[in-house]
Amino acid sequence: MITNSLVASQLSAGYGDNIILDGLDLAVPPGKITTIVGANASGKSTLLRTMSRLISPRHGHVLLDGKSIHRTPSRELARRLGLLPQSPIAPEGIVVADLVSRGRHPHHGTFSRWTAKDDEAVAAALTATKTAELAERPMEELSGGQRQRVWIAMALAQQTEILLLDEPTTFLDISHQVEVLDLLTDLNRTRGTTIVMVLHDLNLAARYADYLVAMAEGRLHVSGKPEDVLTEENVRQVFGLESRIITDPTSDRPIMLPIGRHRMTTGQAR
Amino acid sequence: MTTLSSTTGSIVGSRRHRARRRHVVIAVLLILLAAFFALTLSLGQSFTPPGEVIRVLLGEQVPGASFTVEQLRLPRAVLSVLAGLSFGLGGAAFQIMLRNPLASPDIIGINWGASAAAVFAIVVLSLKGPAVSILAVTSGLGVALLIYVLSFRNGVAGTRLILVGIGVSAMLESFIAYILSNAPAWNLQEAMRWLTGSVNGAQLDQAPPLLLALAVLGGLLLSQARNLEALRLGDDTAAALGVGVARTRIIVIVSAVGVIAFATAVTGPIAFVAFLSGPIAARTIGNNGSLLIPAALVGALLVLAGDYCGQFLLPSRYPVGVITGALGAPYLIFLIVRANRSGASL
Numbered sequence: 001m002i003t004n005s006l007v008a009s010q011l012s013a014g015y016g017d018n019i020i021l022d023g024l025d026l027a028v029p030p031g032k033i034t035t036i037v038g039a040n041a042s043g044k045s046t047l048l049r050t051m052s053r054l055i056s057p058r059h060g061h062v063l064l065d066g067k068s069i070h071r072t073p074s075r076e077l078a079r080r081l082g083l084l085p086q087s088p089i090a091p092e093g094i095v096v097a098d099l100v101s102r103g104r105h106p107h108h109g110t111f112s113r114w115t116a117k118d119d120e121a122v123a124a125a126l127t128a129t130k131t132a133e134l135a136e137r138p139m140e141e142l143s144g145g146q147r148q149r150v151w152i153a154m155a156l157a158q159q160t161e162i163l164l165l166d167e168p169t170t171f172l173d174i175s176h177q178v179e180v181l182d183l184l185t186d187l188n189r190t191r192g193t194t195i196v197m198v199l200h201d202l203n204l205a206a207r208y209a210d211y212l213v214a215m216a217e218g219r220l221h222v223s224g225k226p227e228d229v230l231t232e233e234n235v236r237q238v239f240g241l242e243s244r245i246i247t248d249p250t251s252d253r254p255i256m257l258p259i260g261r262h263r264m265t266t267g268q269a270r
Numbered sequence: 271m272t273t274l275s276s277t278t279g280s281i282v283g284s285r286r287h288r289a290r291r292r293h294v295v296i297a298v299l300l301i302l303l304a305a306f307f308a309l310t311l312s313l314g315q316s317f318t319p320p321g322e323v324i325r326v327l328l329g330e331q332v333p334g335a336s337f338t339v340e341q342l343r344l345p346r347a348v349l350s351v352l353a354g355l356s357f358g359l360g361g362a363a364f365q366i367m368l369r370n371p372l373a374s375p376d377i378i379g380i381n382w383g384a385s386a387a388a389v390f391a392i393v394v395l396s397l398k399g400p401a402v403s404i405l406a407v408t409s410g411l412g413v414a415l416l417i418y419v420l421s422f423r424n425g426v427a428g429t430r431l432i433l434v435g436i437g438v439s440a441m442l443e444s445f446i447a448y449i450l451s452n453a454p455a456w457n458l459q460e461a462m463r464w465l466t467g468s469v470n471g472a473q474l475d476q477a478p479p480l481l482l483a484l485a486v487l488g489g490l491l492l493s494q495a496r497n498l499e500a501l502r503l504g505d506d507t508a509a510a511l512g513v514g515v516a517r518t519r520i521i522v523i524v525s526a527v528g529v530i531a532f533a534t535a536v537t538g539p540i541a542f543v544a545f546l547s548g549p550i551a552a553r554t555i556g557n558n559g560s561l562l563i564p565a566a567l568v569g570a571l572l573v574l575a576g577d578y579c580g581q582f583l584l585p586s587r588y589p590v591g592v593i594t595g596a597l598g599a600p601y602l603i604f605l606i607v608r609a610n611r612s613g614a615s616l
Binding site: 049052053054074075076077078079082083084085087088089090091092093094095097098099101102103105106108110114119120122123124126127132135136155158 | 274275277278280281282284285288369493496499500502503504506507509510511512513514552556557558
């Protein structure tokens, strides 16, 4: 049965002798936006890479609709589960339309021909990400925000029900970060795409998540609704940081205000 | 606001435009290749009218033309084309796979591995023909494996592989020089073949094994063209697009090393053809689909034109490798200078 349930059970993985994920359990809610936060080296990227089959687990499984993804043929998996890595490479001189059309790769065999369906998928991806006007431009001429929208368009052209993104807002200024996250929310709302992303910014993660996951030391520390996860206690445990949580008046989502050693006016009064 | 259907329309238009440009460039390369091939058959130290060339090719005995065309020019032209296709194809496959123009088999030592084995087989073991090819291919694969193992640390990084490869090439080159210097009465022209590559003394019966290798291994490489294109976006992106990265790598390495080694066993390591073909093809065709076929055609053109130039257009005769070497060296320097300027690690 296709329910797009993506589940990691007792997952351990790492590089060489270095174990990074250590017996992690996570059930990704289908049709929702899940964001993963955690300190550096807590295993966020490794989790995403293992869930998309870039790394084989030492122990445990990643199951898509009950079937291990490490036993699914790679092309078949790539039609259902997409991943945008942290730093994809744009070949020199490639134009946007060409790059986006690379997303059709898993829908083709070695000798199959390009079809009208492929053109439509590419056009739909360009339209959804508002990059249709850029279609003929070479990637190196675009701004960082535009470039990231094009990469997302490529992942969309892949037409997967689940999309994993590794820090899709890195290197973007704040307005482009919001633009990219809004775009991903649109996709989730209009297409029902399940989205899982690693984000650095706790407040943006809490703002855009239906389901927030906090990782620490290769394990899932706590997960659930943003208001239940983003608490002063959890921030202390996961990041080792004192903070204050207030409610964002525009979104009613929690906002974390870090407390440092300096510049405090009300710190002691609390 | 553009609508979806008008976007689809312009997508189709631009895709057709790119495909057309690709076809035009490939057609031009084919025509150039055919023209050069015809030129080398009819104009050398003497001129043979095209009519006579055709009669010779059809099997007629033409006094004064049969020997020159059939024995001298044709084998040379055929082997130039086959070797050029092999070097161009294998070189571009490596460069695309490792996303680095310096990752060409002639820079990272694979040509030298095949060449060293061929020299050893001919000079020391007094072998001939297929035995030499087999040894060259095995040794090319062995050197590729050696470089791979030496540069392995948590996966293979392109730069490390290139640096290890340059070191291995230097060792193999000195090995070749050592054997040649110890070979008594070894004639200079033959020695040059194993140092820079040459099609001097080409024989038509050397062509079939080369053609067979090119058909089988080249076909295998072309079957990976799409996966190679996906690899250009990075290993992770390619894997996310459903490419079996490790599997593609192995197929590409084995078949690219194979075509290169077969060609090297006949002509020696014709300098820089593998290295130059991919980038030249990329300049002419742009980003319009796989580079493999255009690069192979450019390789054939380089060897054919380089050999012609070395034979007839310069004051004294040079083997083709000297000419392609003279072309390749400045480009190598250019690449290194550019990498230095942009601060990239090669």
